[in-house]
Amino acid sequence: MNGEFDFLKENVERIREEMTRAAQTAGRRPEEILLCAACKTRTVEMVRASAALDIDLFGENHVQELVEKIDAGAYLGKPGHMIGHLQTNKVKQVVGRASLIQSLDSPRLLLALEKEAAKRSLIQDVLVEVNIGREESKTGISPEELWPFLEQAAAQPHIRVKGLMAIPPAALDEKESRGYFAAMRKLFEQADTLGYPNQSMEILSMGMSDDFSNAILEGATLVRVGTAIYGPRYYPPKK
């Protein structure tokens, strides 16, 4: 294919090279780290063009975009994850449709997901989003609340926790940024020792365009990259 989306191939190749380099530096196998394309605001055509490249899965922030892109076949059969805050009144459209909900961020949402998954007799895979920087402006479970929350999640028969997700503060420097990622990895390893039968710590989702190498150095198994693949996002001015 030749044309307007050629830049995507170069971008994905460059990101993969950086991912490989970071993995090797950390003594890890590059294959164990997934590339999630964070494609909020991108058109179906652009996402479909990117789906033919070396991207493992797609992450959406808005339910409407997830539904639209899955229905249009934009992911070319690759998995679609929910990575943005999910309102409880929208769980119906997401349960069973998103192969993983990365943004489980409250007990209220947990119960709404359990109810919907039970109604449909399916098991919904999720990650618990941790507010690792304890930021007022962000959703997520605080590090202290993680343990009771995982216990509560373990009691929900239709929910399977597969790991943790975080959006650390837009850090000021590399040391600080790596500190948050390292703290997440510590929680991830601790959570792995709990031994709840319907939980397995397989996925540690952290790192975006500006910091995915650092996240990989600290143990990320999935990075969510938007701008570095697709270019700057354009938000039309609000009327």
Ligand SMILES: *Cc1c(COP(=O)(O)O)cnc(C)c1O
């Ligand atoms: C937009 C988004 C990303 C990707 O951000 P970029 O800086 O564009 O790479 C990752 N994770 C979440 C939850 C996002 O909303």
